[in-house]
Amino acid sequence: MRPLSYSRVDTVEDAVALCREPGTAFLAGGTTQVDLIRAGMNRPDHLIDINDVPLTAVEDLPGGGLRIGALARMNDVARTPAVVERYPAISRALLLGASEQLRNMASMGGNLCQRTRCAYLRDGISPCNKREPGSGCSALEGFNRGHAILGTSEHCIALHPSDVAIALVAFDAVVHTTAQALPIADFFLLPGDTPQLEHPLAQGEMITAIEVPGLPLARHSVYFKFRDRQSYEFALVSVCAALEVRDGAVADVRLALGGVGTKPWRFRRAEEALIGEPANAQAFRRAALLDLEDAVPRAHNAFKVELAARAVVRGLTEAMR
Numbered sequence: 519m520r521p522l523s524y525s526r527v528d529t530v531e532d533a534v535a536l537c538r539e540p541g542t543a544f545l546a547g548g549t550t551q552v553d554l555i556r557a558g559m560n561r562p563d564h565l566i567d568i569n570d571v572p573l574t575a576v577e578d579l580p581g582g583g584l585r586i587g588a589l590a591r592m593n594d595v596a597r598t599p600a601v602v603e604r605y606p607a608i609s610r611a612l613l614l615g616a617s618e619q620l621r622n623m624a625s626m627g628g629n630l631c632q633r634t635r636c637a638y639l640r641d642g643i644s645p646c647n648k649r650e651p652g653s654g655c656s657a658l659e660g661f662n663r664g665h666a667i668l669g670t671s672e673h674c675i676a677l678h679p680s681d682v683a684i685a686l687v688a689f690d691a692v693v694h695t696t697a698q699a700l701p702i703a704d705f706f707l708l709p710g711d712t713p714q715l716e717h718p719l720a721q722g723e724m725i726t727a728i729e730v731p732g733l734p735l736a737r738h739s740v741y742f743k744f745r746d747r748q749s750y751e752f753a754l755v756s757v758c759a760a761l762e763v764r765d766g767a768v769a770d771v772r773l774a775l776g777g778v779g780t781k782p783w784r785f786r787r788a789e790e791a792l793i794g795e796p797a798n799a800q801a802f803r804r805a806a807l808l809d810l811e812d813a814v815p816r817a818h819n820a821f822k823v824e825l826a827a828r829a830v831v832r833g834l835t836e837a838m839r
Contacts, residue, residue, distance in 0.1 A: 522555075523563065528570040530726060534696050536566045537722040544568050544724060546589055547623040549616075550632040557640055559633065559649060573627075573726055576600065582732030588627030588725040592616065592682070595626060605730060607685040607739035607758045614743055615681035617750045627725035630683055630693065630705065631717060634676040635752055636665070647673045647713045655713075663818035664752065667826075669780035670814050674713030678706060678781050679752055681743065686728065687782040688758040688774035689736055694727040695719065702728075706781035735760045735770050740836045743777065744825060753777035755825045759833030761797065768792040768801070773834070778813075778826050785809040788830065797838060799831050806830035 527533045537544060543562035545551055546569060554560035573587035576598045584604065586595055595601055596612035616624060638644040638656040645654035657665050657675050665675045683702070691702040697720065707715055719725075743756035756776035762769045771792050773785040788805035795801040806827045813823050 520555075520561065522565055524565050524567065526567040526570060528572075530571055530573070530696060530724065533566055533568050533571060533724055534722050536564070537724070539564075540721060542566060542722070546625040546628045547591070549620050549624040550628055554633060558642055559640065568724070579729065579732065582734070584730045586626055586728045586730070588727055589625045591622060592624045592626065592629060593618070593621040596621070603737065604732075605685070605689065605736045605739065607688070607736065607741040607760065608682060608730070610741040611681040611685045611756075611758065614741070614756075626682070626728055629680055630686075630702075630725065630728075631719075632679060633716065635679050636676040637661075639676060647709075648676060648716075649714075651712070651714050658816070661818060662816040664754070665816065665819055666778060666780045667813040667815050667819055667822050668778050668783050668809075669708050671709045671711070671713070671780075673711060674709035674780065675814075675816065676709070676713070676780060677752075677777065678779060680782065681741070681753065681756060681776060683782045684756055684774045684776040685739070685741055685758040686730065687784050688739070688760065688772045689730050689733055691731075692729045693725060694729060696724045696726060698723075702782075703784060709780050733760075733772075735762050735772060738837060739772070740833055742829075742833065742836075744829060755822055755829045757826075757829045757833035759830070759837040761834050761837040763797040763838055766796060768795050768797050771834070773830065775826055775829065778822055783809075785830065797834075799835060802831045802834045803827055 541563040545565045545567045573589040577585045592612045596609045602609045639646045644656040666677045693700045693705045739760035741758045743753035745751040758774045760772040775783045787808040791805045
């Protein structure tokens with residue numbers, strides 16, 4: 519491993535001051551950062567340990583929302599009573615997102631900033647526009663079973679890996695940093711012509727909190743994922759769904775999918791189409807297919823189109839119970 523310098527801070531101000539220069543990076547739980555350094559994907563010269571910064575609280579907001587500190591650990595947030603009661607899909611997404619050991623270490627801010635699990639990015643050899651812009655995307659014609667079908671470009675089809683980000687996007691969370699407040703849908707960038715840019719954060723800009731607005735609909739939300747194995751595996755397709763039904767018709771709905779997009783994918787067309795429609799499997803499937811019209815399947819991941827449609831039907835059906 520390359521030699522690194524290391525500093526430990528206990529205030530946001532000190533962290534930002536030390537991380538302004540290129541070659542510096544924040545270190546929280548380290549479950550992603552250390553892996554990236556070992557793989558040669560991140561090459562910082564100076565790590566700023568921010569674990570003593572007091573950003574671990576989960577606090578109530580007016581109107582029933584929550585403010586989650588960026589350094590709160592995944593397990594702690596998943597088991598916070600207010601999260602379990604008001605946003606069960608967030609709790610479930612966190613519990614399904616990693617092993618118990620990783621959840622005890624991984625921070626909420628770090629989870630949002632994790633990089634894709636694309637094997638071509640991480641092998642250090644294959645052409646990859648995220649690692650070396652302009653070198654090409656090996657996944658386009660390679661093994662792409664686990665890659666995205668929505669939000670792709672000719673330069674990258676890497677899949678966004680976070681589970682909890684899917685639920686946060688469904689509920690219109692806001693990411694607060696030391697410089698700005700970003701709707702979470704804007705926190706994740708599409709690859710376009712610049713797949714190496716995944717977040718609109720400047721050097722030294724630090725996530726401080728995630729705010730989730732009060733949303734009564736979320737109290738009956740669900741999150742589940744289809745995956746190759748039932749323990750510690752990334753999603754082939756995952757879904758966060760919340761539904762309000764009045765007199766047999768859809769009155770309100772939130773729907774977001776993982777495992778399909780280069781960023782967490784909100785099914786907004788489906789949401790709009792479902793309002794006023796009968797709350798049944800046929801309507802759910804018709805609505806899902808509206809968003810899936812934009813899918814660009816590849817040789818090995820074409821099955822995700824049908825799997826996503828079925829996941830939407832199951833998610834919305836379970837959210838009615």
